Amino acid sequence: DQQVKQNSPSLSVQEGRISILNCDYTNSMFDYFLWYKKYPAEGPTFLISISSIKDKNEDGRFTVFLNKSAKHLSLHIVPSQPGDSAVYFCAAARGSTLGRLYFGRGTQLTVWP
Amino acid sequence: SAVISQKPSRDICQRGTSLTIQCQVDSQVTMMFWYRQQPGQSLTLIATANQGSEATYESGFVIDKFPISRPNLTFSTLTVSNMSPEDSSIYLCSVGGLSSSYNEQFFGPGTRLTVL
Numbered sequence: 231d232q233q234v235k236q237n238s239p240s241l242s243v244q245e246g247r248i249s250i251l252n253c254d255y256t257n258s259m260f261d262y263f264l265w266y267k268k269y270p271a272e273g274p275t276f277l278i279s280i281s282s283i284k285d286k287n288e289d290g291r292f293t294v295f296l297n298k299s300a301k302h303l304s305l306h307i308v309p310s311q312p313g314d315s316a317v318y319f320c321a322a323a324r325g326s327t328l329g330r331l332y333f334g335r336g337t338q339l340t341v342w343p
Numbered sequence: 344s345a346v347i348s349q350k351p352s353r354d355i356c357q358r359g360t361s362l363t364i365q366c367q368v369d370s371q372v373t374m375m376f377w378y379r380q381q382p383g384q385s386l387t388l389i390a391t392a393n394q395g396s397e398a399t400y401e402s403g404f405v406i407d408k409f410p411i412s413r414p415n416l417t418f419s420t421l422t423v424s425n426m427s428p429e430d431s432s433i434y435l436c437s438v439g440g441l442s443s444s445y446n447e448q449f450f451g452p453g454t455r456l457t458v459l
Binding site: 234264266271273275276279319321331334335336 | 386455
């Protein structure tokens with residue numbers, strides 16, 4: 231049972247434009263959400279996170295938006311750069327199960343010049 | 344964060360054999376985890392490696408198939424036993440408890456396993 235879903239396996243964006251990666255979840259008990267980036271032959275790298283008490287968190291070019299009523303979050307990258315090309319994983323956690331992360335299947339982002 | 348290394352980085356193994364994967368962290372960490380990523384799938388937690396006690400396994404994973412050791416706060420091993428082609432995956436260790444949020448985990452580079 232996939233509790234975290236990334237329905238778009240791939241996204242292609244031109245350099246300089248905005249990339250929007252989407253993630254949906256089914257478990258209303260999730261209260262912390264994370265985005266990871268993964269390059270080939272490397273492990274996932276933590277990118278940005280958001281607590282359920284917030285609806286937005288920003289870090290440089292990366293912003294994560296959380297819509298709890300829709301059980302939906304998105305990652306915005308502005309402006310997109312070719313170096314952002316990677317697989318992006320959405321993950322969710324429950325405070326009651328410390329350390330247990332539930333991952334989506336990932337979205338391959340390609341940023342072309 | 345922490346520097347996490349895994350050995351081997353990749354291996355090709357015969358059906359029925361076992362492989363032990365090592366995970367080394369450059370600092371003492373509270374939590375260590377083992378994940379599997381099958382082709383085209385998400386990262387799935389296998390178990391939490393507990394220092395000084397038996398690992399805590401997720402549903403669908405058992406100790407006989409995936410024995411785990413964690414002798415200290417910087418090192419852990421995962422063994423994939425009696426392998427079959429279905430065990431072909433990337434195996435990753437991760438550590439947690441390093442930042443203000445205990446939910447943030449940092450991953451090693453992974454071990455790519457192919458079983459023939």
